[in-house]
Amino acid sequence: MPQPDPDGLRYYQRDAVDAWDEFVSASAFTRQRRAVIISATGTGKTQMFCTVAMSWMKEGRGRVLILCHRDHLVEQVTERLIEMYGYRVGIEQAEASSDGEEIVVGSIMSVTQPGRLDRLDREGGFTLIITDEGHHYTAPSYRRPLDRWKDAYALGVTATPDRGDEEALGKIFDETIFIYGIEQAVHEGWLVNVVRRGAIIDEIDLSGVKTVAGDFAIGQLDIAMLKAAEGVAKSTLKYAGDRKGIIFTPGVKTAHYLAERLNALQPGCAVSIDAKTPKIERRHIYASFRKGEVRYLVNCMIATEGFDVPHASFIGMARPTKSRSLYAQMSGRGTRPLPGTVDHTPGRDEILARRHAIAASDKPDVLLLDFAGNHGKHDLVHPVDILGGNFSDVERKKAKEKMVDGVDSDVIQMLESARLELMAFAREAKSVVHATIEEFDPFRASGSSSFHLSQVRMSGGPSITGAQHVMLEANGYMAKELEGMTKKSASSLISKVKDRERRGLCNVRQQRRLSEFGIDRKELLKVTTGNAAKACKYTWQKKVKQEVDVNIVRQLLQGSNG
Secondary structure (H helix, E strand, O other), X not given: OOOOOOOOOOHHHHHHHHHHHHHHHHHHHHOOOXXXXXXXXXXXXXXXXXXXXXXXXHOOOOOEEEEEOOHHHHHHHHHHHHHHHOOOOEEEEOOEOOOOOOEEEXXXXXXOOHHHHHHHHHOOOOOEEEEEOHHHHHOHHHHHHHHHOOOOEEEEEEOOOOOOOOOOHHHOOOEEEEEEOHHHHHHOOOOOEEXXXXXXXXXXXXXXXXXXXXXXXXXXXXXXXXXXXXXXXXXXXXXXXXXXEEEEOOOHHHHHHHHHHHHHHOOOOEEEEOOOOOHHXXXXXXXXXXXXXXXXXXXXXXXXXOOOOOOOOEEEEOOOOOOHHHHHHHHHHHOOOOOXXXXXXXXXXXXXXXXXXXXXXXXXXXXEEEEEOOEOOOOOOOHHHXXXXXXXXXXXXXXXXXXXXXXXXXXXXXXXXXXXXXXXXXXXXXXOOOOOOOOOOHHHHOOOOOOOHXXXXXXXXXXXXXXXXXXXXXXXXXXXXXXXXXXXXXXXXXXXXXXXHHOOEOOHHHHHHHHOOXXXXXXXXXXXXXXXXXXXXXXXXXXXXXXXXXXXXXXXXXXXXX
């Protein structure tokens, strides 16, 4: 039986911390000092970077600055550090100032004030800067601490790396060292499954709402959704049932009016909150919501980051958006399982036990209620876009088509069903449907540990050639995986692909398919093409993914009849 982690980390959290340690060790040769960890909302990013901060301090590497995007995150991180280690922590927030502590937690709006930066610099500065919600730090004002202490190491932690303005994190960070996506976390039993229901509200008309910086103009969107508040309120009460949860709106007017209409239809069921709600009143509202005294928390962009309410099993998307990162932040507020559901099964090999525990709990899934209108065609973000990272564009489109408004749809099940249908069609047509896996590492799939996909994407030099692109796609790599790859990296990858082919070892397409069933890619590196083909054929014969017996898959990979 595996020994408990000394820092109380889950296995993937330990993998993330180890990846940071490896990055720091390699920095003597690479001269890279800034890295980012991407991990889905609800997977414990705070635990990860607090462990990094404490290890850095204990090893005598210097002072640590932890930057938070919102005031309540400063409190949350400070409490976690004290809870984990009982260590004194400095605070830079509003009137609170640090006093030379080795670890300082600060609000980005406070720390970036010139006077504070000067004082912190005089106190000795920092050798490590950790940025929570690191996707914000591409903005010039947010980069001031990083620019002030240029020689410091920097670790960014985020659940949503893609920004509406498409500004790459690669401009700030040298390497993405760890990725743990929402679909993987759901599959491995750390987050609950996602069920989507679409509610058509005739009053929602987005045809006149302009797009600014990649998303709807907030003022116009608020007016549009305000007109539909009655329909949103009635649909919420109709479809959410007894579920408790959070409703997101684009503006303050819609938030307060929607709560008013909900309470008119069902007295005392809703409360609204916005950025101007006094801090004391806000804490009282949060406490009432957490206790279950209020069913719906209607908010305007307050509960999007760092707001942990595991008992929320309903998310109302009354804030249409074109931003994948914003949609992921909102939906992520409901994906945590209830406390105590899965923590007693921490092992890598206990996936089924965790999933069964979630299924048997009082919160087996989270309902995402999408409100849409018949007027104005827009490319809105959909749950399929958030959970479909391991699926191709064609598969995601097919899954969306399979979903019927007004009917609950298991998002992952719809994606898998779409994949099976397309694969069946592809086999009949003697063609191949490529499955996109954002986290799939082409170098590791080829048996190399000296490269990492993120390094490939951020490295310099001439870009991949058209001929190289065609050859790698023909061998199972996806266009998205090849984005940003250099000519030199592509040449190295092609050499490794040819070497595996000569040795009769399984290809990338087979590895991709089998890794979906929990088969470690390290196990697949030495599997022959023939055995992998038998295992893949067995998985295709099953109607749904849950029917696949992983033990039989392993037997087929080893050459037995299963």
